Amino acid sequence: MEKFFSENFKKIDFFLRIEYNVSMKTAIIGGGASGLILATALQNVNEVTVFERNERVGKKLSATGNGQGNVTNLAATKEEYFSFGNVSLAKTLISRYDDTSFAAYLESLGLLLLPDERGRVYPAGRQASAVTDALRFAYAGKTELATKITDIEKTGKVFSLTAEDGRLFVFDRVVLCCGGKAAKNFGTDGNGYALAGKLGHTQTPLYPSLVQLKTDTTHIKTLKGIRVINASLTARWQGGVHTLQGDVIFTEYGVSGDAVFRMSAFIAGKQNVTLEIDFLPPFSQEKMEETLKSKLGKFPETELLCGIVNNQVGRAIMKRAGGDIARASALVKAFPLPVTGSLGFDYAQVTKGGIPLDEVDENLQSKKVKGLYFAGEILDVDGQCGGFNLQWAYASARTVATALEEEARGQV
Numbered sequence: 001m002e003k004f005f006s007e008n009f010k011k012i013d014f015f016l017r018i019e020y021n022v023s024m025k026t027a028i029i030g031g032g033a034s035g036l037i038l039a040t041a042l043q044n045v046n047e048v049t050v051f052e053r054n055e056r057v058g059k060k061l062s063a064t065g066n067g068q069g070n071v072t073n074l075a076a077t078k079e080e081y082f083s084f085g086n087v088s089l090a091k092t093l094i095s096r097y098d099d100t101s102f103a104a105y106l107e108s109l110g111l112l113l114l115p116d117e118r119g120r121v122y123p124a125g126r127q128a129s130a131v132t133d134a135l136r137f138a139y140a141g142k143t144e145l146a147t148k149i150t151d152i153e154k155t156g157k158v159f160s161l162t163a164e165d166g167r168l169f170v171f172d173r174v175v176l177c178c179g180g181k182a183a184k185n186f187g188t189d190g191n192g193y194a195l196a197g198k199l200g201h202t203q204t205p206l207y208p209s210l211v212q213l214k215t216d217t218t219h220i221k222t223l224k225g226i227r228v229i230n231a232s233l234t235a236r237w238q239g240g241v242h243t244l245q246g247d248v249i250f251t252e253y254g255v256s257g258d259a260v261f262r263m264s265a266f267i268a269g270k271q272n273v274t275l276e277i278d279f280l281p282p283f284s285q286e287k288m289e290e291t292l293k294s295k296l297g298k299f300p301e302t303e304l305l306c307g308i309v310n311n312q313v314g315r316a317i318m319k320r321a322g323g324d325i326a327r328a329s330a331l332v333k334a335f336p337l338p339v340t341g342s343l344g345f346d347y348a349q350v351t352k353g354g355i356p357l358d359e360v361d362e363n364l365q366s367k368k369v370k371g372l373y374f375a376g377e378i379l380d381v382d383g384q385c386g387g388f389n390l391q392w393a394y395a396s397a398r399t400v401a402t403a404l405e406e407e408a409r410g411q412v
């Protein structure tokens with residue numbers, strides 16, 4: 001049986017090689033999530049070289065999902081994507097190459113996947129590095145490690161790439177998979193936008209997203225380290241409001257936790273934002289007031305919220321309310337915290353903004369320079385926390401792979 005597969009695989013491989021014009025040389029700049037997926041999909045179609053500035057590929061991919069690799073989400077095709085431009089292009093591509101397609105692709109590389117109760121899909125072994133490994137093992141093409149591409153030019157039909165060490169490379173096609181500006185310790189410092197800029201592309205404003213938020217800390221100084229489980233978090237800004245549920249963690253600079261991470265995707269770039277924490281979504285303000293009144297005289301004033309919220313939170317609320325029961329009840333349901341900023345790109349998981357979608361066609365090929373493509377976070381598409389960004393890396397990489405495959409087929 002094994003022999004049957006290996007014999008037939010050789011035949012398939014042989015036919016692939018005569019069907020496609022493998023002499024077409026494609027450079028993939030960036031050996032991250034989208035670059036590696038694209039490389040595996042394209043290796044039998046074009047002669048592929050992956051350029052990665054780090055000493056190894058997939059450094060960020062191996063750290064995703066707290067090291068567990070939240071690769072996609074069962075709700076991948078729902079409204080979880082943002083763009084300053086026409087987000088429907090991204091959604092169309094994500095519907096074409098959806099979570100089922102991504103899961104099938106990863107399974108074809110030898111992984112088994114499992115979703116958690118929130119629809120977040122992980123490799124069964126819960127190791128993000130296993131995803132990188134599977135991609136590495138599946139890719140047999142060339143990889144230039146520790147090679148940062150610093151310049152790119154197109155002369156006639158070919159692209160010349162210059163590496164930081166002075167080496168020059170020539171290619172027929174280039175795909176920019178350099179990622180965004182978030183988490184520069186993984187190699188993503190925004191230099192990909194400058195490379196695209198050398199070929200005439202612009203970029204939208206860029207903001208850190210999926211990041212901890214800085215707030216006014218006047219009323220939360222004593223709460224550092226406390227986690228509020230299943231809070232309801234509302235953000236208000238001029239002309240907008242958004243509410244979501246999840247955990248909020250108080251920190252010395254403001255707030256963190258999954259609700260805050262997810263909220264940061266909605267408020268990035270917005271001015272004068274105030275967060276309101278509802279500590280007890282299941283109970284009404286009236287119920288709160290009634291309960292507090294019933295405890296008057298039985299509990300010290302500072303301890304009236306004892307048994308209702310975390311004791312330290314309760315004391316902070318009573319202090320902020322100046323002992324007023326109606327005000328304290330209102331604060332339990334909406335504890336306002338003006339946002340003063342975020343921890344910034346170094347701590348963010350993704351970049352909001354990037355190469356504008358109206359500068360690429362439906363295959364993610366540049367409208368300015370033929371033969372130049374984009375995939376992943378470098379484009380002006382960002383996803384919500386929960387596997388949506390790797391899903392975009394996959395969908396965009398597959399889109400480019402299909403386009404290049406069709407092009408190669410047409411050229412035989």
Ligand SMILES: Cc1cc2nc3c(=O)[nH]c(=O)nc-3n(C[C@H](O)[C@H](O)[C@H](O)COP(=O)(O)OP(=O)(O)OC[C@H]3O[C@@H](n4cnc5c(N)ncnc54)[C@H](O)[C@@H]3O)c2cc1C
Binds near residue numbers: 065071180350
């Ligand atoms: C800590 C952390 C956890 C995350 N967890 C999740 C998660 O669980 N689920 C999820 O969906 N998303 C997660 N994300 C987001 C997700 O990792 C990214 O959106 C995704 O990796 C983007 O893929 P990409 O291919 O566009 O870029 P990247 O994966 O960032 O790869 C870009 C690569 O290009 C290289 N590069 C850049 N410039 C050059 C150059 N000039 N020359 C050569 N190489 C270059 C970089 O070194 C890098 O390796 C997380 C992000 C972080 C930081």
